[in-house]
Amino acid sequence: MNADEYADLKTGLIGNFFGVGVVLGFIEDTVYVVKVMNGGPAFKAGINPGDRIINIDDSLVTGDNANYETVVKKLKGPKGTTVNIELMRDNNIQLHKFTCTRDKIDLKSVETYFMQNKTTGYIKLTHFGETTTVEMQTALAALKKMGLQKLILDLGDNYGGLMNGALGVADEFIGDNKLLVFTKGHYFERTDYHASHSGLFEQGEMVILINEYTSSSGEILTGALQDNKRATIIGKRSYGKGLVQNLYVLSDSVSALKLTTQRYYTPSGKRIQLPYEEGTEAYFNDQKNAMKNDGALPAIYKNNEWGIHPDIYYWYDTLASEQLYTDLFYRFYFEQTANYYYAHHRNEFKSYKNAEEYINKYFVSASLLNTFFVFFQTEENKLDASEKLIYSSSDLDSIKNKIENALKATIAGAIWGDDFFYKILNLSDPEIIIATKTLNN
16 A cells, blocks of 8 residues: 555544544535534534535635545645635625634544434444444443433444454443454464453344445454344345455555455354455456345355355345435435535525424425436436436336435435434335334334
């Protein structure tokens, strides 16, 4: 890894960097402020979700000069240094000027947690870093005060991270010195890792949600809880990345080598990693074909030694309309439309006193829905024929309610934060509905 790649890796693993505390989105030729981190430099300066960044330190960053990566680099910098930002707000052409003093920005791996109902908690875990175990302990302690008896742990799209983070989280759910995972490699003997202390939630019922993008340490955690019969796994077979990689900083102190040394195995001895025995080309072909085939394994993998297999499969894309919704979501059409619309119609949402009132009283307008259809069809027309989504008008009609719910959730997230984004999104999420029914039964 060169210096930039190594710096990005450290940011993800350590869980912090120095900047102004905003989440950005890029639409057409403009960078938008999607979220402002509570208490951060941008928040203190008065920057709001929906603001459009025009200039940074007198450099134009919109129009022909628009570049998402450039904006991110300009906003980051040493602690205590200042950055001048000029923004366009609402539809007012008069620019608003702000000065932010850069400070430490924490990247949370527990993205959100809340009570789904009176007895069932929900935790969304996005990756594993140095602070993940403490974040999980904080979430569980808070949920227990709210009446936690059952838990939905969402690992969908969890891209992994530090093994110690996964083991620390597993230890909160599994006790009695039980085996969590073991490693071994060509030059390394087997090493076992066990639960080591009394966890905060070792008794209540659990469901874990995974999908085909849940990987690495996310698979270690899932395998540990599945093999110890601690949780019911719902979703799709996970990605299948189970390699131990050691990090060596090189002599220049800014670049590094990441060397694969061993494989991970679940407590029952199943190998998580998709095998490389047939060569790298076959490896990538098998992975690509499985993704296209709804996660189904090629016939040669008879022992299911590739990823974590759920106890309850959820084949959400057997219907063309459900696959369409998933594709629209992962192409960020909901997010981009909602952020664009909110930036230009901020007054429409000022009448809601709080998130609860918004959830109960706001209904997606015809204007917002039309903006979405125009935007995503315009974006699709830019693509080659082989990349375009295939759908019918009836497919769109059948997911209209889910489209409206996703747009409503995204706007709520911009205004009130991730808790309310997921609270609304979960209302129409079939996997959440199945998880809740499973816990109730």
